[in-house]
Amino acid sequence: MKTHAIVAARLSATPDGVPLSAAYDDVYHPRAGALQQARHVFLAGNELPVRWRGRERFVVLETGFGLGNNFLATWDAWRRDPHACRQLHFISIEQHPLARDDMRSLARDPDLAPLATELADAWPPLTPNLHRLAFDGGRVQLLLAFGDVAAWLPELVARVDAFYLDGFAPAKNPQMWQPRLFKAMGRMAAPDATVATWTAARAVRDGLVSAGFELQLAPGQGGKRDITLGRHAPTFRPRSAPARRIPNRPAGHAVIVGAGLAGCASAQALVEQGWRCTLLDRHAAPAQESSGNPAGVFHGIVNRQDGTHARLHRAAALEAQRCIARAIERDGVNGSASGLLRLETSGADAAGMQAVLERLGLPGDYVCAIDALHAGRLAGLPLCHPAWFFPGGGWVRPGELAAALLRRAGAAAQFRGGVGVRSLRRAGERWQLLGAGDVVIEEADAVVLANGSDALRLLDAPRWPVQRVRGQISLAPVDRLPARPRMPITGTGYLLPPVDGRAVFGATSQAGDEEATVRESDHRANVEQLQQLVGAPLDLPVGQLEGRTAWRVVTDDRLPIIGAVADPVAASVQGARLDQPRFVLRLPGLFVFTALGSRGITWCALGAQVLASAVSGAPSPLESSLLDAVDPARFITREARRRTASG
Numbered sequence: 061m062k063t064h065a066i067v068a069a070r071l072s073a074t075p076d077g078v079p080l081s082a083a084y085d086d087v088y089h090p091r092a093g094a095l096q097q098a099r100h101v102f103l104a105g106n107e108l109p110v111r112w113r114g115r116e117r118f119v120v121l122e123t124g125f126g127l128g129n130n131f132l133a134t135w136d137a138w139r140r141d142p143h144a145c146r147q148l149h150f151i152s153i154e155q156h157p158l159a160r161d162d163m164r165s166l167a168r169d170p171d172l173a174p175l176a177t178e179l180a181d182a183w184p185p186l187t188p189n190l191h192r193l194a195f196d197g198g199r200v201q202l203l204l205a206f207g208d209v210a211a212w213l214p215e216l217v218a219r220v221d222a223f224y225l226d227g228f229a230p231a232k233n234p235q236m237w238q239p240r241l242f243k244a245m246g247r248m249a250a251p252d253a254t255v256a257t258w259t260a261a262r263a264v265r266d267g268l269v270s271a272g273f274e275l276q277l278a279p280g281q282g283g284k285r286d287i288t289l290g291r292h293a294p295t296f297r298p299r300s301a302p303a304r305r306i307p308n309r310p311a312g313h314a315v316i317v318g319a320g321l322a323g324c325a326s327a328q329a330l331v332e333q334g335w336r337c338t339l340l341d342r343h344a345a346p347a348q349e350s351s352g353n354p355a356g357v358f359h360g361i362v363n364r365q366d367g368t369h370a371r372l373h374r375a376a377a378l379e380a381q382r383c384i385a386r387a388i389e390r391d392g393v394n395g396s397a398s399g400l401l402r403l404e405t406s407g408a409d410a411a412g413m414q415a416v417l418e419r420l421g422l423p424g425d426y427v428c429a430i431d432a433l434h435a436g437r438l439a440g441l442p443l444c445h446p447a448w449f450f451p452g453g454g455w456v457r458p459g460e461l462a463a464a465l466l467r468r469a470g471a472a473a474q475f476r477g478g479v480g481v482r483s484l485r486r487a488g489e490r491w492q493l494l495g496a497g498d499v500v501i502e503e504a505d506a507v508v509l510a511n512g513s514d515a516l517r518l519l520d521a522p523r524w525p526v527q528r529v530r531g532q533i534s535l536a537p538v539d540r541l542p543a544r545p546r547m548p549i550t551g552t553g554y555l556l557p558p559v560d561g562r563a564v565f566g567a568t569s570q571a572g573d574e575e576a577t578v579r580e581s582d583h584r585a586n587v588e589q590l591q592q593l594v595g596a597p598l599d600l601p602v603g604q605l606e607g608r609t610a611w612r613v614v615t616d617d618r619l620p621i622i623g624a625v626a627d628p629v630a631a632s633v634q635g636a637r638l639d640q641p642r643f644v645l646r647l648p649g650l651f652v653f654t655a656l657g658s659r660g661i662t663w664c665a666l667g668a669q670v671l672a673s674a675v676s677g678a679p680s681p682l683e684s685s686l687l688d689a690v691d692p693a694r695f696i697t698r699e700a701r702r703r704t705a706s707g
C-alpha cells in the first residue's frame with residue numbers, strides 16, 4: 061500500500077453553526093443534529109442495539125470518521141445497554157482527520173461530551189497508519205485508518221457486522237461511493253451483515269446491490285428524505301486466503317510458552333479478546349532472559365521512503381507509546397514516555413532532516429528534527445549532532461512492563477513458572493505441551509510460542525533465517541557522567557536517564573556468541589561508543605562497571621515473526637500456492653510471536669495485538685500488506701520465489 065501525507069480537515073461552519081468542510085463544501089451532519097442522525101440512520105438503521113445483544117464481539121465499519129459523532133453515539137449506546145456485546149470494535153476510515161486541537165474544541169451534544177473528551181485525549185498523531193485506541197478497559201476498540209478509503213478497504217482484515225456509509229454527498233464526494241468500495245465491503249461482511257446510509261442516491265443503491273446487499277428505503281429524519289438500509293445476502297461468497305480466514309471459534313484457552321515481553325503482552329491481548337491463558341516459563345518468574353535488562357528504549361524510525369519497515373516500526377512505536385505511557389501512569393512502572401533523541405551522525409543538518417519529514421508528511425507529534433544545541437538542551441548535556449526527536453518515545457524497565465501486562469490480564473491469565481516445555485504435539489482438535497519424560501504439562505485450543513529462539517526447536521527447526529545476537533550492557537554510578545541525561549539518547553548505542561542511581565548504556569552486538577559471562581572488553585567497547593555518542597571523553601574505569609548479557613533473536617529482514625504457523629507438509633505439496641505468505645496453509649491452533657530483535661520493547665504491544673487478532677478473529681490492527689511482512693510463512697514464500705527464479 062502506498063501511503064500519502066495526511067492533511068488535516070479545515071473546519072468552518074454554516075451560518076446556523078453546522079460544521080462544514082471547506083474542501084468538500086458540505087456539512088458534516090444535518091442541521092437537526094449529529095446525534096439524531098447517528099441514532100436514527102446508523103444505529104437504528106443497523107438494528108442496533110438489538111443485533112449486538114448477547115454477542116461476544118460486534119464489529120462496525122464506517123467510511124468517513126469526520127468529527128467522530130457516529131463513533132461516540134455508538135459507544136454511548138453500547139455503554140447504556142446492559143445486554144450489549146462484550147466487546148465493540150469500531151473501524152473507521154478518514155482521509156482528512158481533525159487536528160487534535162479541533163478535536164478538543166468541538167462543541168458536542170451533552171450526551172456525548174464526556175466520551176468526546178476521552179477520544180480527544182487519546183487522539184493519535186496524524187500519520188497514515190491504522191491507529192488502535194482502546195476505551196473502557198479494552199472493551200471498546202476504535203481502529204482509525206487515516207488515508208483514502210479506496211486504499212484502505214482492501215487492506216483491512218476484519219469480519220464486519222454493520223456498515224455505516226457516511227461520506228459527504230455523492231455529488232460532492234464521489235470517491236466515497238464507488239462500486240468497487242462496496243465490493244470490498246462485501247468481502248468483509250459477516251453473514252447477515254447490515255448496511256445503513258443517509259443517502260438514497262440511485263448510483264449508491266445500484267453499487268450496493270451489485271455487491272450483494274438487499275436494500276430497502278426507510279423514512280429519513282423528520283420525514284425529509286429516504287435513507288437506505290440493507291442486508292448482505294450474496295449469491296456467492298469468495299474464499300479468503302488461508303491466513304486471512306477469520307476464525308469463527310468461540311473464545312477458548314491458549315497456552316503461551318515463554319513469559320518475556322512477547323508472552324506477557326500476548327496474555328494481556330488475548331484476555332482482552334475474551335480468552336483464558338496459561339503462561340509457561342522455565343524460570344520461576346517472568347522476564348528473566350532477554351526481557352530482564354534493567355532498562356531499554358522504545359521509539360519510531362524515519363526512513364527516506366515510507367516503505368514496509370518504516371510503516372511497521374511506526375505502527376509498533378505508536379502502539380508501544382500508548383501501552384507504556386499507561387503502564388507508567390496507572391501501573392507504577394518505572395520509565396518515561398516523554399521523549400527520546402536519536403542522534404544523526406551522517407553529516408545531515410537539522411534543516412535537511414526537517415525537509416525529509418516534510419516530504420514524508422510526518423507530523424511533529426510523532427517526530428521532528430532539531431539541531432545539536434536544541435538536542436543538548438532537551439537531553440540536559442551538550443551534544444554535537446542534530447537529532448530526530450520522538451516526543452512519545454522513551455525508556456522503561458522491561459521486566460516491570462512485562463509484570464504489569466500480566467497483572468492487567470488479571471485472573472484469566474495464569475503464570476506457571478519453573479516449567480520447561482520439551483515438545484508439543486497435536487491431539488485431536490487440541491495441542492498438548494510435553495515436559496521431561498514426555499509428560500503432558502498442558503493441553504489447549506491454541507498454543508502461542510513466545511519463547512525466543514527456542515520456538516524454532518519446538519517447531520522442528522523450520523528454515524527461518526534467524527540468529528541469536530549476544531548483547532552486553534554496562535552500568536556505572538551516575539555521578540561518573542558529566543551530567544545526568546534527562547531523556548534517552550540513542551544513535552550508535554544508547555545512554556538512558558539514571559535507573560536506580562546508575563547510568564545504563566550499551567550495548568554490544570555479537571552474532572553467534574553464546575558466552576554468558578560479562579566481559580571487560582565489552583565494557584570497554586560500550587564506553588568508547590558512549591564517548592562518541594556524547595562527544596566527550598569520559599572517566600569510567602571499566603573494572604568498576606557492572607553489566608548484564610542477553611540475546612536478541614534477529615531475522616535477516618530485521619522484522620519479528622508473528623502469526624499462525626505454516627503447515628510444512630501442505631506447503632511442500634506439488635501445486636500449493638506459495639506466491640504470497642497469506643496463501644500458505646496453516647497448522648490449526650499453532651501460533652508464534654518471536655524474533656523481536658533489538659526492538660522488543662517497541663514491538664511487544666502491537667505484536668501481541670496482531671497475535672491476538674490471529675487467534676481470536678478480532679479485527680487486525682495491521683493492514684494486510686504489513687501482516688505479510690511479519691508472517692511466519694514469508695520465508696516459505698521467499699524460498700519458493702528463489703526456486704522459481706532459478707528455474
Ligand SMILES: Cc1cc2nc3c(=O)[nH]c(=O)nc-3n(C[C@H](O)[C@H](O)[C@H](O)COP(=O)(O)OP(=O)(O)OC[C@H]3O[C@@H](n4cnc5c(N)ncnc54)[C@H](O)[C@@H]3O)c2cc1C
Pocket residue numbers: 317318319320321322323340341342343346347348349350351352353355356357358458479480481482510511512514515530531532533566567568609610611612613653654655656657658659660661662663
Ligand atoms: C543487550 C540488549 C539490549 C536491548 N535493548 C533493547 C532496547 O533498548 N529496546 C528494545 O526495544 N529492545 C531491546 N532489546 C531487545 C529486547 O530485550 C528483546 O527483543 C525482548 O526482550 C524479547 O522478548 P521475548 O519475550 O521475545 O524474549 P525473552 O524475554 O527471552 O522471553 C522468552 C521466554 O521464554 C522462556 N522459554 C524459552 N524456552 C522455553 C521453554 N522451552 N519452556 C518454557 N519457557 C521457555 C524463557 O525463559 C524466556 O523467559 C535488547 C536486547 C539485548 C540483548
Ligand SMILES: C[S@@+](CC[C@H](N)C(=O)[O-])C[C@H]1O[C@@H](n2cnc3c(N)ncnc32)[C@H](O)[C@@H]1O
Pocket residue numbers: 069087088089094122123124125126127128129130131153154155156157207208209210226227228233235236
Ligand atoms: C459526512 S463526514 C463524516 C461524518 C462522521 N461520520 C461523523 O460521525 O462525524 C464525511 C467524511 O468523509 C471523509 N472523506 C471524504 N473523502 C474521503 C476519502 N476518499 N477517503 C476517506 N475519507 C474521506 C471526509 O473527510 C469527512 O470527514
